[in-house]
Amino acid sequence: MIKILAIESSCDDTSAAVLWDQTVKSNLIYNQSIHEQYGGVVPEAASREHIKNILPVIDAALKKADTSLQELDAIAYTQSPGLIGSLLVGAHTAKSLSQVLNIPLLAVQHLQAHILSCLIEEPRPNFPFLCLTVSGGHTQLVLCHSASKMEVIGETQDDAAGEAFDKTAKLFGLKYPGGPLVDKYAKEGNPTAFEFAKPKAEGLNFSFSGLKTSVLYFLQKEMRKDDQFIKNNLHDLCASVQKTIVDILLSNLEKAVTHTKVTNVCVAGGVSANSELRQRFENLGKEKNWNTYVPKFEYCTDNAAMIGIVGYYNYLDKDFASFDTPTEARSKF
Numbered sequence: 647m648i649k650i651l652a653i654e655s656s657c658d659d660t661s662a663a664v665l666w667d668q669t670v671k672s673n674l675i676y677n678q679s680i681h682e683q684y685g686g687v688v689p690e691a692a693s694r695e696h697i698k699n700i701l702p703v704i705d706a707a708l709k710k711a712d713t714s715l716q717e718l719d720a721i722a723y724t725q726s727p728g729l730i731g732s733l734l735v736g737a738h739t740a741k742s743l744s745q746v747l748n749i750p751l752l753a754v755q756h757l758q759a760h761i762l763s764c765l766i767e768e769p770r771p772n773f774p775f776l777c778l779t780v781s782g783g784h785t786q787l788v789l790c791h792s793a794s795k796m797e798v799i800g801e802t803q804d805d806a807a808g809e810a811f812d813k814t815a816k817l818f819g820l821k822y823p824g825g826p827l828v829d830k831y832a833k834e835g836n837p838t839a840f841e842f843a844k845p846k847a848e849g850l851n852f853s854f855s856g857l858k859t860s861v862l863y864f865l866q867k868e869m870r871k872d873d874q875f876i877k878n879n880l881h882d883l884c885a886s887v888q889k890t891i892v893d894i895l896l897s898n899l900e901k902a903v904t905h906t907k908v909t910n911v912c913v914a915g916g917v918s919a920n921s922e923l924r925q926r927f928e929n930l931g932k933e934k935n936w937n938t939y940v941p942k943f944e945y946c947t948d949n950a951a952m953i954g955i956v957g958y959y960n961y962l963d964k965d966f967a968s969f970d971t972p973t974e975a976r977s978k979f
């Protein structure tokens with residue numbers, strides 16, 4: 647059995663997990679609330695919070711897994727992409743632990759980790775599978791041939807789906823990150839109350855920036871007539887925006903299945919926590935006879951367990967990193 651400590655610090659969540667092979671023994675996430683007041687993640691503040699929290703989170707994850715540093719076989723960490731200052735905190739912690747303990751270091755690509763979060767628990771999709779990865783920074787359609795061979799067949803040309811949620815939520819006066827709040831308010835709203843633009847993109851690509859502009863112009867027009875418009879229509883606004891985003895995502899996913907003929911289909915990344923996306927994806931899968939997979943909630947948004955699962959596959963492949971492995975804000979995927 648391989649015991650891995652995994653660390654994730656690519657953005658504003660500090661997370662540590664312990665895995666015994668593919669089994670998650672602990673997965674602790676410290677969310678940084680400091681960013682709420684600024685309406686978005688402040689990179690410098692995120693790095694400082696990671697520095698404060700990373701050792702206590704690791705300590706707590708080891709305790710919860712009832713293990714210790716001395717029992718570990720390897721350290722996995724997020725190498726790219728992300729905020730460089732945030733990534734460096736996790737990378738240097740992982741590198742130091744690997745040197746001190748004299749155990750292998752496993753460098754993990756964050757987007758690959760979101761995709762392989764579908765493999766953390768049963769039922770696991772067989773390869774090849776198609777994954778719609780929807781997070782705050784990325785929106786991609788990926789054809790996964792194996793745990794290490796992945797092909798991007800479509801991606802956003804501008805904003806990511808999570809950004810579309812967060813930016814429209816900000817227009818509604820909601821706190822950052824707005825995605826979960828839109829989801830919450832949409833539950834009591836009418837999804838067909840308002841119609842917003844569904845921007846077009848070539849092939850299997852996505853576009854969301856036109857949606858944000860369409861919402862902005864609509865709100866400006868309505869607020870001139872009634873300055874309480876947003877307050878009085880918040881639930882319907884959230885439900886209508888959410889429906890538009892989910893429509894765009896699922897219509898492209900359907901095209902991708904037709905194009906690839908791959909019917910093992912996953913949705914992963916922070917936005918896969920969205921209740922409407924999860925429900926409509928399940929329904930579409932049943933209707934089309936796909937095998938559908940969505941990670942459980944704690945593995946959707948950024949977490950170290952998903953870093954650990956990629957680390958596990960890297961370990962089996964003897965794909966080890968070194969102290970010189972660069973940390974990269976951007977990475978080709």
Ligand code: KG4
Pocket residue numbers: 657780781782783784807808809811812823824825826829915916917918919920921946947948
């Ligand atoms: O994967 P993630 O935790 O971080 C990145 O790698 O970006 O995704 C964060 C994104 C944010 O944009 C957040 O608003 C969105 O996921 N999100 C949601 C929900 N939960 C998180 N969006 C819509 N509905 C949700 N329930």
Ligand code: ZN
Pocket residue numbers: 756760781782915916947948
């Ligand atoms: Zn992420």
